[in-house]
Amino acid sequence: MPNPEAPRPSHSGGKRPGGKRPGGRKFVRAVLPERFRARVAAVSWRDLALTAGPFVLLFAVLAAVAIWFLNPAPPNTLTISSGPEGSAFHKQAERYRQILAREGIRLVVLESEGSLENLSRLRDPAAKVDVGFVLDGVSAEPADGSLVSLGSVSHQPVFMFYRGTEPITRLAQLAGKRVSIGRIGSGARVLALALFKANGIEPGHDTQLRGLEADDAVQELLDGEIDAVFLMGDSAKPETIRRLLFAPGIHMIDLAQAEAYTRKLPSLNRLRLPMGSIDLAQNIPQADTTLIAPNVELVARESLHPALSDLLIEAAREVHGRRNVLQEAGEFPVARAGDFPLSDDAARYYKYGKGFFYRTLPFWMASLFDRIVIVLLPIAVLLIPALRVLPWLYRWRIHSRIYPWYGALISLERGLLEGPAPADAERLRERLEEIELAVNRLDVPLAFVDQLYVLREHIAFVRRRLDGLGSEVDAVTE
Template identity: 30%
Template sequence: MKYSFLKISIPLLLLIIFMFAVTSEFIQPAPEKKLTIATGSENGNYYKTALEYKKLLESNKIEVTLLNTAGSVENIKLLKEKKADIAFVQNGILDSSETDIEFLANIYYEPLWIFYKNDKYKIDYLIQLISKKISIGEEGSGTKNLSTKLLNDNGITNENSEILTLNTNKSKQMLLDGEIDAMFMVTSHDSPTVKELLENPDINVLSIKRAKAYGQKYNFLEALTLHEGTLDLYKNIPDENINLLSTSANLLSNPNVPEELIRIFLKQVKLVHSKESLFAQENQFPNLLNTTLKINKEAKQYFTHGDTWLESIFPYWIASNIDRLKLLLIPLLTLMFPLFKGVFPLYQWSMRSKIFRWYKTINSIDKQINTAKLDELKKFMEELDKLNIEIQEETKVPLSFMGEYYNLMVHLELIQNKIKNRLNLTQINY
């Protein structure tokens, strides 16, 4: 029975596979599993975060290339030139006029840190930096973009101050050596540079008194408070509450990135950033807040509705391929329905053929009984006895077909009795 079932089911399965293979030719092929991500410098938090993404994505069989850059401005350029698929960009640099870049997510807060030399006086307002020597971040960085906005708001320009565009490491060293008066940097609170400068008694950090005012002027900025002792209770770092201005790190993409890659990328982003952190509650990030950019369709779908039903059952790429072929289900089912209707009659025929094949021998003997001689009758009897044993050993059928089986055995016995009667008559005549 098992063998016959396989004879039926295997061709049917092969037919289904063939139909999927043919119809899948009319569906857009699966995307190439490659992503290029523009990060920032190797010492920056963007690059560190991108390494986490890379590890998770490569475990999902996606090849990831990381591009080291000067920062947000250069990353935007790479997106527009289609040299990067996804990029880290500081919030607030782009506005709604950008149509060839799409927004994927806010991923974490990026506070603005303003460190200055401890010359025994305290700075509470940005305007007090006028006439000073200030580093505002290197060309192409988000730090320079934000710093320039804030300094312009306070009337600080190259005409009344010396403004330098240096990278973080160079700025830090010059500040420690007393070669500049202040430095701006936009980075996460867990940056080693931030902790080093906060621990240094010769360096102060500006606690911005009007942080909320800046937050009201720029919707991409938010006022945060770093409380006394938060970073190190033992050393009491910082040694007082600090008012910070914070933007957020954004992930942007060019519109040509396939939806499947965007979705699996965002799944890894959620794994990395949904945990509680110093300034954020659990599941606060990633989100789609505080942006004027066009939101990627797949990002909006994912962050609004989460995983699909298929993704909750199958690994992502299996669920994705099933989803791509879903348009074929209706014509496929329409085509398969008559095929499945024919399976049961085919199965019935297969089971009955196991029984009916014996009738050929029985019928042949039955036709010869009336004209057979004594020796032939004995030979027929022996043949039917052997046939009886063969039928019992070889004919295995389900209970639902036992009626046909017992009919066969009755007919066999009927022919045997017919031969016995002929034998008796023949022997009497002899």
């Protein structure tokens, strides 16, 4: 019976004495024991850490492996093999060096004897050369995948001059004559030998194929010591070409079979030297002249970093992209490979251009973001299904603390169905008390409290059955 003398709580304004409302966070903090509040936290951080921790560790390891092996940071130093000091290749490499320096990349320029030595250095791992200028058609060895092309960067026209009054329009007409085809080891000599071989002319026969230096060859042609000369690259300097075109009795070969050469030797191109392009006033040459020309490729080792590949092609556009007598503006560099396959990075650049980061950020920062994106993309593919699994694992961990007690409860209830003796009923009651105490101590997040209350209701249900059984046992005993 309630005590009529006991003071009744006031309900005016819905407040208890002291001005506190019976509800809200302040009331909960004042009434609930600290230990109980800890057990009904919104999230079980321990379970969350144990569930997500292995995934986080796995992704960290994958990211580290991807950064280390798949996309390392680009080096800040490159080495290019160019050509003799003062040559066109060497001057172009120096311009590359200045352009790359703007992006914080140091380019070391090595002098060389030309394409053949550049190629030899690129193939030699001990040479530590990353990139070099190589003339199409000079490689005698098949591509093995260790070297790739970043594209063709220029034409290398072949200028052929002869002495005499009879017009020469085919190389076969030089059979039996004295011809200078360039010094031994030069790209010009390799190409000239290939051209003569295509015409059935071999060294050591009636035709004398000499290996003179360019200046000596020009002088001997003017003096009548030789009948023809092949000039290309640094040998074909503008002043040298003008000197020969203005010399009496010296003519430039207008190659009538140029198109046939481009079909038989894929490294060659057909070019047209316009009439009057050397001297408009004196109309030299006096007619359009057909030339052949291999391309110069920018060849690199297959291991070249993609970011540096982009920088080198950008530099090539600045150095080789201008218009001149034999090429249009923007014609070079171009995604055309000769002796070596075009690299995947170069093909991507020619198709899509610079990436977003490299267009908008400094090189070092763009490289960092680019690496992060490349690493995160494959990890994200794994992360998406993992994020779907994590909630299920988290729920499973919480349920694994609740569901075992259902097994204990069912086992106890089956004991009741067997009609236990009074002593057994007391043992079952003690076991039920143990289960209830353990359940009350469970640490369960708020989102799963409803399942805890359902379990407690089931415990109460079993207790009622146990109490009813106890009453029946007492009645029978009496």
